[in-house]
Amino acid sequence: MPIDEHALKIDEGRCTGCVECTRSCPAKAIRVRDGIAEVMAERCIDCGECYRVCPQGAIVPVTTTHTDLSAFKYKVALPSPALYSQFGPNILPEDVLHALLSIGFDLAYDKAYACEMVFGEVKDYIEQNHSREPFISPVCPAVTRLVQLMFPELTSLILPFRPPREVAAKAIKMDVSNRLGIREDEIAVIHITPCLAKLAAMINPPTGEKSYLDGAVGISEIYAQLLTALKQREKKVDEIPELLHRSSGMGIGFGRVGGEVTDLGFEESLAVSGVQDTISILRDLERRKLQNMKYLECQICPGGCIGGPLTVQNRYIASHTISKFVGLFGSKPQVEEMMKSGEQERAHFRLAKSINPVSIPPLDTDTSFAIGKMRLREEILRKLPGKNCAACGAPDCLTLADDIVRGRASIEDCVFIRADGQYRRIKGKGARKR
Amino acid sequence: MNDNVVFSQKLDVEGGDFIRGGESSCRILEILKELAFPPAIVRRAGIAAYEAEMNIVMYADRGTMDLKVTPDRITIIIQDEGPGIEDIELAMQEGYSTATDKIREMGFGAGMGLPNIKKNSDEMEITSTVGRGTRISIVITTNGGDSRDADR
Numbered sequence: 001m002p003i004d005e006h007a008l009k010i011d012e013g014r015c016t017g018c019v020e021c022t023r024s025c026p027a028k029a030i031r032v033r034d035g036i037a038e039v040m041a042e043r044c045i046d047c048g049e050c051y052r053v054c055p056q057g058a059i060v061p062v063t064t065t066h067t068d069l070s071a072f073k074y075k076v077a078l079p080s081p082a083l084y085s086q087f088g089p090n091i092l093p094e095d096v097l098h099a100l101l102s103i104g105f106d107l108a109y110d111k112a113y114a115c116e117m118v119f120g121e122v123k124d125y126i127e128q129n130h131s132r133e134p135f136i137s138p139v140c141p142a143v144t145r146l147v148q149l150m151f152p153e154l155t156s157l158i159l160p161f162r163p164p165r166e167v168a169a170k171a172i173k174m175d176v177s178n179r180l181g182i183r184e185d186e187i188a189v190i191h192i193t194p195c196l197a198k199l200a201a202m203i204n205p206p207t208g209e210k211s212y213l214d215g216a217v218g219i220s221e222i223y224a225q226l227l228t229a230l231k232q233r234e235k236k237v238d239e240i241p242e243l244l245h246r247s248s249g250m251g252i253g254f255g256r257v258g259g260e261v262t263d264l265g266f267e268e269s270l271a272v273s274g275v276q277d278t279i280s281i282l283r284d285l286e287r288r289k290l291q292n293m294k295y296l297e298c299q300i301c302p303g304g305c306i307g308g309p310l311t312v313q314n315r316y317i318a319s320h321t322i323s324k325f326v327g328l329f330g331s332k333p334q335v336e337e338m339m340k341s342g343e344q345e346r347a348h349f350r351l352a353k354s355i356n357p358v359s360i361p362p363l364d365t366d367t368s369f370a371i372g373k374m375r376l377r378e379e380i381l382r383k384l385p386g387k388n389c390a391a392c393g394a395p396d397c398l399t400l401a402d403d404i405v406r407g408r409a410s411i412e413d414c415v416f417i418r419a420d421g422q423y424r425r426i427k428g429k430g431a432r433k434r
Numbered sequence: 435m436n437d438n439v440v441f442s443q444k445l446d447v448e449g450g451d452f453i454r455g456g457e458s459s460c461r462i463l464e465i466l467k468e469l470a471f472p473p474a475i476v477r478r479a480g481i482a483a484y485e486a487e488m489n490i491v492m493y494a495d496r497g498t499m500d501l502k503v504t505p506d507r508i509t510i511i512i513q514d515e516g517p518g519i520e521d522i523e524l525a526m527q528e529g530y531s532t533a534t535d536k537i538r539e540m541g542f543g544a545g546m547g548l549p550n551i552k553k554n555s556d557e558m559e560i561t562s563t564v565g566r567g568t569r570i571s572i573v574i575t576t577n578g579g580d581s582r583d584a585d586r
Binding site: 152153283286287288357359360362363364365366367368370371372374375378 | 439440441443456459460463465467468469470471473474476477480481484503504505550576
């Protein structure tokens with residue numbers, strides 16, 4: 001069963017209840033119950049750490065299938081710039097985009113170009129609206145959700161812009177519809193994604209507005225097909241009607257951490273990647289330690305999108321390839337003429353609704369009751385062994401105590417307490433002192 | 435509200451430990467979030483607690499942070515064994531600092547610690563004995579505290 005409003009499911013046939021996922025989850029959103037992992041949808045941030053660590057392959061991304069796609073008349077691939085980094089520096093973005101056509105897409109749109117387009121606007125917006133605290137990048141959906149859940153007070157700092165993939169999806173639909181006379185609802189824009197988070201944000205957008213994307217396919221899912229298509233690419237060169245790749249090295253750079261910051265060019269900005277480092281920098285921001293910074297780029301995956309759980313290439317090699325492309329395609333964004341165009345288009349870059357906190361439920365919505373439960377939780381915690389072994393199915397003793405207070409677990413779930421109870425029954429009283 | 439409803443927790447802070455410095459105030463912040471206080475109040479308390487904690491890390495040998503929470507009042511008492519403060523009035527001024535170069539190199543000691551604590555709390559009391567240590571008591575009241583977040 002897919003987890004509500006998220007992009008993964010647990011394959012119960014494969015799950016052995018080993019607790020690796022539980023322990024790896026930065027949001028403490030997974031419990032093992034009756035030998036099977038369960039994801040608490042309201043806490044999951046879609047970072048994909050569980051998918052990375054699961055030794056059984058029991059965490060399964062719920063991506064778009066061929067059957068889903070066949071419902072559409074016209075299919076457009078919108079690849080993350082990270083896709084360009086997956087085949088080494090000798091396969092150019094143009095080749096990759098054409099390979100997407102060979103495997104069945106009707107059009108492949110250079111998303112890196114949309115990144116340059118949106119960030120041209122972002123730069124002006126920050127110049128005009130920046131106050132004492134930095135804006136948080138709106139690009140990585142797992143970071144947005146992390147902020148909404150764990151740093152509710154920082155939600156207002158998320159830059160009120162649609163991520164480039166959404167801007168591009170809308171522009172593609174309008175353009176294809178105008179040119180080819182196909183209704184917008186017959187056009188599918190499919191994100192070729194390095195992660196689960198983009199898919200989750202499509203199913204459950206942070207503002208509640210409907211996403212313009214119609215699906216997402218993991219890079220790893222079509223990698224083999226693309227490799228085959230790339231090997232045969234020589235044959236197709238003559239048929240190329242127009243250049244698909246339009247971005248400079250700047251847009252391609254969005255595939256790795258630092259791409260946004262480099263494009264914006266503000267000295268007072270920071271780029272951070274990896275879930276622990278992201279949490280730690282957000283903590284500093286919460287403590288007002290980043291005053292006078294203008295922009296904070298956070299990417300939940302180490303190294304940025306090239307480190308996504310659905311990528312194939314080693315992320316250091318991928319980063320090297322991106323460096324090569326930056327050198328090759330230069331660092332001058334290719335969108336200047338676009339910037340002078342339509343007010344309407346530019347208005348669409350901005351979010352229509354604001355992003356609101358979706359705080360993790362407190363112990364109780366009434367502080368008086370919450371205080372009572374907190375005391376109870378401390379009492380329970382003192383009884384637990386403090387080994388954080390996760391054998392109970394919760395990631396650590398504090399979380400088990402929390403689950404008990406919230407009525408989701410019992411103290412007997414602790415193997416030490418259970419064993420101790422049995423020992424006492426055999427040996428009589430006083431077998432355990434704590 | 436029932437004033438008998440109290441949650442308290444005592445946390446230790448080690449002087450000179452910049453690696454773990456900040457963990458106790460982080461813990462306090464987590465607790466306040468779980469107790470359903472409004473985000474703006476949690477953030478103010480978090481900042482005040484963090485600055486106080488870092489004062490121990492930077493200047494004192496060791497210290498403790500005592501958190502006491504009732505539904506309408508968050509009290510944090512920070513007590514340290516350390517050099518104490520000679521002139522409290524001077525120390526409360528923005529930009530005044532006795533931090534060593536080493537501490538400044540690490541990005542601390544800008545002389546904003548005590549002023550920040552004051553700015554982010556509703557009541558602040560500070561007493562100090564030179565050569566013995568410092569005691570800071572911070573109170574953040576939860577009624578209508580949101581609008582006090584003047585630093586935004």
